[in-house]
Amino acid sequence: MAFEELIYEVDDGVGVITLNRPEARNALTYRLYMELEDAVRACDARVLVITGAGTAFCSGDDVKQILGGTQGPSPEAIERGRKTGGLTPAADALLHTDIPVIAAVNGPAVGWGMELALMADIRVASEKAKFGELFVVRGLCCDAAGLGRLAQIVGRERAAELLFTGEVIDATAARDIGLVSRVVPADRLMDTAFDVARKIAANPPLAVKALKAGLRRTLDPDWRDVGRWASGQIRTLRNTEDSKESVRAFLEKRQPKFVGQ
16 A cells, blocks of 8 residues: 555554654645555554654644645545544544554644544653644644543543643653653654564454453443534534634734634
8 A cells, every 4th residue: 555645664563654744744634634544444463653754743734734724625535534424534543443552752742643642552752742732722622532532541630721721741741641651762762662562562462452442342432423523513613713813823923813703
């Protein structure tokens, strides 16, 4: 399977997805969303590691293309969304896979980039990592993972603070609240992620898959139902004046002025 905006490799039973738009801090385009979904669904490795090329993990949606409306989704992207009931198809793939997922967070993971990290089972962070649910400052609601996973990981109160303020926290703060399992020097990130991945890959694969399925069965909501609700909120909020003002202010490099409309 050929990809244009990500790299997919397999090394000794460990699949590695690298978001590969370093010039845009690995911001997600419609194409990259589809390629991420395809890579996850096609993965038959025992463990999957996700990371970003360059200095960022993922800076969220490409503001010009997706939020700025310079390009709409293709008919294929729209059809994929219908098949998952409104849940972002890449999220659907990640949230329903029985393959353990490790996020090797090499730099900023904000907006949907933080959602991507939340969908992993284990998060290993470089000391240069940062995390932020920036949706509120764009006048939007977060995606399903921010609603369904963040509170599980850090508790409801800390989740509410991150979601309602849009604050960006560094790797040390993320470790302190339990958002990541460990923080390592930047040059040790992939080695550390691979150490964890190989320990998992060395175990009986059917047992590992059963354990992951069991965690999902006991802890997770109906992801498609949550995704349907979230996508409806996002569609509504994108048409508000505050959301449009946030995009304008971002592109014009100024502070936004919100009016509650």
